[in-house]
Amino acid sequence: xxxxxxxxxxxxxxxxxxxxxxxxxxxxxxxxxxxxxxxxxxxxxxxxxxxxxxxxxxxxxxxxxxxxxxxxxxxxxxxxxxxxxxxxxxxxxxxxxxxxxxxxxxxxxxxxxxxxxxxxxxxxxxxxxxxxxxxxxxxxxxxxxxxxxxxxxxxxxxxxxxxxxxxxxxxxxxxxxxxxxxxxxxxxxxxxxxxxxxxxxxxxxxxxxxxxxxxxxxxxxxxxxxxxxxxxxxxxxxxxxxxxxxxxxxxxxxxxxxxxxxxxxxxxxxxxxxxxxxxxxxxxxxxxxxxxxxxxxxxxxxxxxxxxxxxxxxxxxxxxxxxxxxxxxxxxxxxxxxxxxxxxxxxxxxxxxxxxxxxxxxxxxxxxxxxxxxxxxxxxxxxxxxxxxxxxxxxxxxxxxxxxxx
Amino acid sequence: xxxxxxxxxxxxxxxxxxxxxxxxxxxxxxxxxxxxxxxxxxxxxxxxxxxxxxxxxxxxxxxxxxxxxxxxxxxxxxxxxxxxxxxxxxxxxxxxxxxxxxxxxxxxxxxxxxxxxxxxxxxxxxxxxxxxxxxxxxxxxxxxxxxxxxxxxxxxxxxxxxxxxxxxxxxxxxxxxxxxxxxxxxxxxxxxxxxxxxxxxxxxxxxxxxxxxxxxxxxxxxxxxxxxxxxxxxxxxxxxxxxxxxxxxxxxxxxxxxxxxxxxxxxxxxxxxxxxxxxxxxxxxxxxxxxxxxxxxxxxxxxxxxxxxxxxxxxxxxxxxxxxxxxxxxxxxxxxxxxxxxxxxxxxxxxxxxxxxxxxxxxxxxxxxxxxxxxxxxxxxxxxxxxxxxxxxxxxxxxxxxxxxx
Ligand SMILES: NC(=O)NCCC(=O)O
Ligand SMILES: NC(=O)NCCC(=O)O
Numbered sequence: 001x002x003x004x005x006x007x008x009x010x011x012x013x014x015x016x017x018x019x020x021x022x023x024x025x026x027x028x029x030x031x032x033x034x035x036x037x038x039x040x041x042x043x044x045x046x047x048x049x050x051x052x053x054x055x056x057x058x059x060x061x062x063x064x065x066x067x068x069x070x071x072x073x074x075x076x077x078x079x080x081x082x083x084x085x086x087x088x089x090x091x092x093x094x095x096x097x098x099x100x101x102x103x104x105x106x107x108x109x110x111x112x113x114x115x116x117x118x119x120x121x122x123x124x125x126x127x128x129x130x131x132x133x134x135x136x137x138x139x140x141x142x143x144x145x146x147x148x149x150x151x152x153x154x155x156x157x158x159x160x161x162x163x164x165x166x167x168x169x170x171x172x173x174x175x176x177x178x179x180x181x182x183x184x185x186x187x188x189x190x191x192x193x194x195x196x197x198x199x200x201x202x203x204x205x206x207x208x209x210x211x212x213x214x215x216x217x218x219x220x221x222x223x224x225x226x227x228x229x230x231x232x233x234x235x236x237x238x239x240x241x242x243x244x245x246x247x248x249x250x251x252x253x254x255x256x257x258x259x260x261x262x263x264x265x266x267x268x269x270x271x272x273x274x275x276x277x278x279x280x281x282x283x284x285x286x287x288x289x290x291x292x293x294x295x296x297x298x299x300x301x302x303x304x305x306x307x308x309x310x311x312x313x314x315x316x317x318x319x320x321x322x323x324x325x326x327x328x329x330x331x332x333x334x335x336x337x338x339x340x341x342x343x344x345x346x347x348x349x350x351x352x353x354x355x356x357x358x359x360x361x362x363x364x365x366x367x368x369x370x371x372x373x374x375x376x377x378x379x380x381x382x383x384x385x386x387x388x389x390x391x392x393x394x395x396x397x398x399x400x401x402x403x404x405x406x
Numbered sequence: 407x408x409x410x411x412x413x414x415x416x417x418x419x420x421x422x423x424x425x426x427x428x429x430x431x432x433x434x435x436x437x438x439x440x441x442x443x444x445x446x447x448x449x450x451x452x453x454x455x456x457x458x459x460x461x462x463x464x465x466x467x468x469x470x471x472x473x474x475x476x477x478x479x480x481x482x483x484x485x486x487x488x489x490x491x492x493x494x495x496x497x498x499x500x501x502x503x504x505x506x507x508x509x510x511x512x513x514x515x516x517x518x519x520x521x522x523x524x525x526x527x528x529x530x531x532x533x534x535x536x537x538x539x540x541x542x543x544x545x546x547x548x549x550x551x552x553x554x555x556x557x558x559x560x561x562x563x564x565x566x567x568x569x570x571x572x573x574x575x576x577x578x579x580x581x582x583x584x585x586x587x588x589x590x591x592x593x594x595x596x597x598x599x600x601x602x603x604x605x606x607x608x609x610x611x612x613x614x615x616x617x618x619x620x621x622x623x624x625x626x627x628x629x630x631x632x633x634x635x636x637x638x639x640x641x642x643x644x645x646x647x648x649x650x651x652x653x654x655x656x657x658x659x660x661x662x663x664x665x666x667x668x669x670x671x672x673x674x675x676x677x678x679x680x681x682x683x684x685x686x687x688x689x690x691x692x693x694x695x696x697x698x699x700x701x702x703x704x705x706x707x708x709x710x711x712x713x714x715x716x717x718x719x720x721x722x723x724x725x726x727x728x729x730x731x732x733x734x735x736x737x738x739x740x741x742x743x744x745x746x747x748x749x750x751x752x753x754x755x756x757x758x759x760x761x762x763x764x765x766x767x768x769x770x771x772x773x774x775x776x777x778x779x780x781x782x783x784x785x786x787x788x789x790x791x792x793x794x795x796x797x798x799x800x801x802x803x804x805x806x807x808x809x810x811x812x
Contacts, residue, residue, distance in 0.1 A: 083673065083675050083677075083678055084673040084674070084675055084678075085626050085672075085673040085675075085678065085681065125675075125677070126676060126677060127673075127675040127676065127677065127678070130676055132676075132677060188631065189628045189630070189631035189632075190628070190631035190632065190633070191632075191633070191636060207630070209630060211676060219782065219785065220491050220784055220785040220786075221781075221782055221783065221784060221785060222595045222596070222757070222758055222783040222784045223663060223665040223667055223688045223690070223784075224595070224613070224615060224663060224688070224690050224756075224757040224758040224759060225594065225595035225596035225756070225757030225758045225781065225783060226595075226596065226597075226663070226757075226781065226783075227596070227597070227659070227660055227663065228652075228655050228656055228659045228660070228662070228663060228664075229659065229660070230597060230781065233652070233665070235648055235666055235667075235669065236648060236649070236652055238645075239644075239645035239646075239648035239649055240645075240649065242641055242642060242645035243642070243645055243646065243649070246634075246639070246642055249634050250634055253633070253634045253635065254633055254634070254635070256634070257629060257630060257632070257633065257634060258634075259629040259639070259677075259679055260641055260680075261629055261641075261671075261674070261675055261676045261677055261678050261679065261680060262671065262674050262675060262676045263641065263669070263671045263674070264674075265667075265668065265669045266491075267489065267490040267491040267533075268490070268667070268668050268669070268670075269489050269490055269491075269531075269533040269667055269668060269784070270532060270533065270536055270538075270617060270667045270668045270686045270688055271489075271531070271532060271533065271538060271665075271667055271688055271758075271759075271784065272489055272490075272491065272533070272667050272784040272785075273665055273667065273784075274666075274667060275491065275785065280676045282629045282630070282676055282677055284629070284630050350630075350631070351628070351630040351631030351632075352628055352630040352631045352677075353630060353677075375627075375631065375632065375636065376625065376627055377627065377628040377631060377632075378626055378627060378628045378629075378673075378675070378677065378678040378679075379625065379626040379627060379678075379681065380626075
């Protein structure tokens with residue numbers, strides 16, 4: 001059995017790297033705080049005899065040998081980066097839960113058949129550098145390494161130089177190493193498990209998601225001296241699109257979601273009619289056909305909304321992560337592991353994207369969810385209990401061992 | 407007569423301080439570029455024998471003695487700060503036009519009865535530190551010096567420390583010196599003069615303006631895992647208010663204007679449902695009663711829009727600059743000066759706020775407008791021609807001399 005206290009202590013200890021006044025974590029990928037938590041993680045893995053390798057996208061692999069060197073490793077992975085208003089569990093639980101599994105095996109001297117690895121994927125959140133799941137995407141061949149390297153944050157800093165700056169551009173070419181299978185433990189980030197009183201979510205797949213970038217062009221002008229009928233107010237157009245995007249998602253609810261999460265008004269001055277607005281759209285649905293319809297409705301709304309205001313626009317789909325189904329055998333290991341540990345389960349499709357969604361393209365993959373209070377995530381108040389964290393790590397241990405013993 | 411070429415050269419020369427790639431100026435108040443243009447202005451005034459005094463709000467006064475030391479000075483003033491996407495004329499023309507008048511008198515050895523002063527007012531734009539016309543407002547008693555000192559920009563830097571940092575916190579207590587009268591030359595920033603083919607706007611007053619700050623509170627949440635019906639999307643509320651504010655202004659058009667110029671989305675991450683949005687509202691109307699109605703409609707719309715979305719809000723009026731009427735005798739001097747110089751005039755009320763609006767509380771004051779292309783201002787493409795700039799400075803000279811000779 002894993003030690004829930006040791007896991008909890010690690011969660012609370014590392015929460016200081018980027019810890020916020022409101023009890024959350026702001027640990028943007030490739031920031032100094034990301035470097036600090038990576039250093040901590042590396043030391044913790046080495047302390048239990050693991051060998052840590054870093055690839056040239058900053059992905060970290062902590063390996064514990066198995067009895068059979070010929071088998072590819074069974075991996076357990078997630079991410080240590082967070083949102084600007086991130087909580088203490090999103091991603092972190094998957095990495096430190098895996099560390100807890102490894103520590104448990106180390107303490108008892110248990111030898112697996114296959115080697116085991118803990119993986120920390122770079123830039124899962126996609127908040128500092130879009131899109132999300134960037135480095136696991138490169139690993140799985142969804143993006144090229146050069147694409148990832150060239151991504152820029154809102155201050156125009158490049159992924160590549162920030163990676164080098166924090167000292168985590170490793171020498172191993174990304175995607176080269178073999179993955180036998182990957183289990184990702186994560187908090188649900190939605191309200192279902194809590195509402196139904198279930199401890200473990202058996203994740204059967206991930207819904208499809210598409211991201212768009214839109215720039216609306218108007219004309220910067222004086223707010224006091226420019227009559228209403230002569231304006232080209234880019235923010236008025238953008239505001240109407242926020243409304244339209246919400247309406248499109250509502251139309252396809254309850255399964256659809258649609259959001260404008262990021263918006264930049266330019267020049268963003270109290271007495272200037274906004275001349276330009278940049279915003280990002282996030283659409284998701286488990287069914288690709290509906291997602292396609294939403295995209296068409298969005299593009300039609302953009303044209304119908306922006307042009308009559310005398311504005312112009314530029315729109316680009318910057319990310320398309322299709323719906324994913326996880327590996328049946330691994331799903332069974334999770335279900336069986338939860339049963340063995342005595343936890344009630346519920347099958348579910350993930351609303352959030354995860355590194356597992358890309359790794360599923362190159363290796364058998366699945367996920368384990370535990371509840372989070374009120375379903376709230378990407379929020380400093382995100383909360384998963386001591387028991388829930390422990391339950392997740394225990395099921396991870398059971399599932400990995402079951403898979404190893406096939 | 408003034409020398410239009412010398413004026414134009416000064417305008418183009420100083421445009422390098424904060425000059426932008428698109429031919430505008432980004433010279434935020436109390437920035438390093440503001441310091442550089444102030445240094446230039448000080449040297450230029452001293453070169454023609456003026457004495458430059460700086461008060462403890464950074465306002466600069468360049469004095470040329472008159473025949474009668476007992477008379478208070480006739481002042482000509484405006485501002486050298488700009489918007490983030492400012493043009494080359496807004497404010498600058500009023501200061502450099504005054505410098506051109508002074509240089510002309512210096513070159514010809516003309517002695518006025520009253521002393522003359524050129525004034526550069528600090529933070530007229532109100533873009534970096536709200537509200538606008540801050541230091542002329544302190545001078546006129548509309549704000550306390552401590553209020554101005556405590557204003558912070560969006561990076562939380564204080565007016566007071568930035569003033570000291572650029573070395574323009576003078577020793578003279580603000581508001582202490584006497585002003586006999588003030589003429590402010592400015593570009594119209596609206597489309598009327600150009601549309602009617604008139605060279606000079608005889609400004610009879612300034613419309614009323616009110617600024618508000620609103621923070622909408624929702625709940626930051628995951629865009630993928632949070633169903634539509636469980637969201638508290640602060641940006642959806644803010645977007646609806648952008649629409650409402652536009653509608654309120656349209657209802658009271660053509661005289662009313664209403665704008666959201668600044669908006670900050672938090673945490674502003676592509677995959678986070680916005681948890682908080684901060685925005686500013688700018689309402690203007692020449693009639694205080696209508697402005698009052700607009701305020702009531704705005705507050706009612708806020709309540710009716712925000713609360714049904716499960717959001718809460720905080721709203722505060724942070725600025726109320728009532729409508730102003732300028733001095734009749736000075737207006738006559740402007741009209742007479744334009745006639746003498748052979749320019750067609752048009753009486754008008756300013757849509758933009760100006761330092762003159764506050765100075766009118768403590769001294770006879772008026773303004774002179776010249777056209778700007780397409781009425782476009784607060785935009786890098788702002789454009790007023792060589793002839794128009796020269797005409798404005800010539801009328802300023804005529805008006806000042808006429809007022810001096812009463
Ligand atoms: N798990 C998680 O929050 N991932 C971020 C990617 C996304 O779903 O937007
Ligand atoms: N003249 C001018 O642009 N002043 C700024 C203050 C305002 O009118 O918003």
